[in-house]
Amino acid sequence: MPSDTSTAATGAAGDPADRTSLVAIDWGTSSLRGARLAADGRVLERRGFDRGVLSVPAGGFAAVFGDCFGDWVHEHGVPVLISGMAGSRQGWFEVPYLACAAGLEDLAAALHGVDTPLAARIAIVPGLSCRHEGAPDVMRGEETQVFGAASLRGARDALCVLPGTHSKWVRLTGGRIESFRTHMTGEVFDLLRRHSILARTLPDAAGGEPPFDGEAFDAAVQCAQSGPGLLSRAFGLRAMALFEEMPPASRESWLSGLVIGEELRGEDLRGSHGESGGELWVIGSDLLTARYVRALSALGCGHAGPLKALQVVPIGPEATWRGHHEIWKAAP
Secondary structure, three states: OEEEOOOOOOOOOOOHHHOEEEEEEEEOOOOEEEEEEEOOOOEEEEEEEOOOHHHOOOOOHHHHHHHHHHHHHHHHOOOEEEEEHHHOOOOOOOOOOEEOOEEHHHHHHOOEEEOOOOOOOEEEOOOEEEEEOOEEEEEOOHHHHHHHHHHHHOOOOEEEEEOOOOEEEEEEEOOEEEEEEEEOHHHHHHHHHHHOHHHHHOOOHHHOOOOOOHHHHHHHHHHOOOOOOHHHHHHHHHHHHHOOOOOHHHHHHHHHHHHHHHHHHHOOHHHHHHOOOEEEEEEOOHHHHHHHHHHHHHOOOOOOHHHOOEEEEEEOOHHHHHHHHHHHHHOO
16 A cells, blocks of 8 residues: 655664654645654655545545554654645545635644544644636645745745646745646646547557657747647647657657646746746656756756746755644644
8 A cells, every 4th residue: 555665764763853743644636645753844754655535435534544644643642734635625624725825824823623533633734725817726735835845945935836737836925825826737738648639649658657858848848938829739749740750759758848838838937037036946746846847947947048047946845744844833
C-alpha cells in the first residue's frame, strides 16, 4: 500500500530535539502523505499511500487514518493537522472555505477539530475561495504549501504557481493570499493524452514515461503564446503526425509544452507581472517544478526581454510540511 519509502529520523535516537511535536497530513484526491515533524519543523519521517479521498468509503476516514498513521499517534501522543481534500465535501469532514484575502493567522483560527476514536487532537485546515470575472474559485491544500514556501523563503510577497492536475496561480501580498486562479492544465493534458484522437499519435501510455524532448517542449511553449489557442494548436499535433513532421518520441513533450504554454499565456506574464518583477515561486513535485521552470525560462523569465525582472524560484514538496508547522504554531 505505501507509495513512497519512509524516511528515518536524523540525529541521535531519543534526542529531545528529535521528538515528534506534530503529525502533518496532506490528504489529496488520489494520494495520502504524512510526516512526523520536530518542534522546529524538521521532517523526522515520511510516509505515502495510494489512499486518496476518492478511495475511502463513506464513514471510513478514521479507519484509513488509523491504519496508515495510528502508530505515530499512539507512540508519540501528539496533535495531527490535516490539509487538502480531507476537508472537502467528499472528504472526512466538509470545512467551509475562507474568503480571500487570508493570512496564516486566519487559517489557524479557522481550524476544524475532528472527533475520532483515536486518542489524538485532529484538526483540518480550511481551504480558500475568491472571485474573479464574476465566478468563484477554490483551493484546498495549496494554501498550506504557499505559507510553507513563504516561511522557507523568509518572504511575504511573491507570485506563486503550484503545478498539478489543477494548477493554481497565487498572489501573496504582505503575508496574505490576496487572490488566486485555477487552470485545469494537468487534467486537460491527461484527457488529450489518453482519450482524444491525439492518443493514436502518441506512444502507448502503458509503456512508461517517454523520453523528454526539451527542444520540442520549448518550441510548443513558444507556439502557445500566439495564434488561435489550444483548441486549434492541439489538432496541429495530429496533422504533424500525419505528415511525419515530428518524431513519435517528441510528440508527448510537445503536447506538454503546449498545455503549459497555454496556461502561461492565460496568466499574461508579460502584461501583468513582467515590469513589476519580484519572485515567482514554482512549488510542487520535482518533475512538474522542472517543467514549469523550463517553460518560464523559455519565455525569458530572469534572462532577457520584458520578463527579465521576474526571478523564478523552484521550491520542492518540503513546502507542504513547513506550511503545516507554521499554521500549527499560529493556532490559538
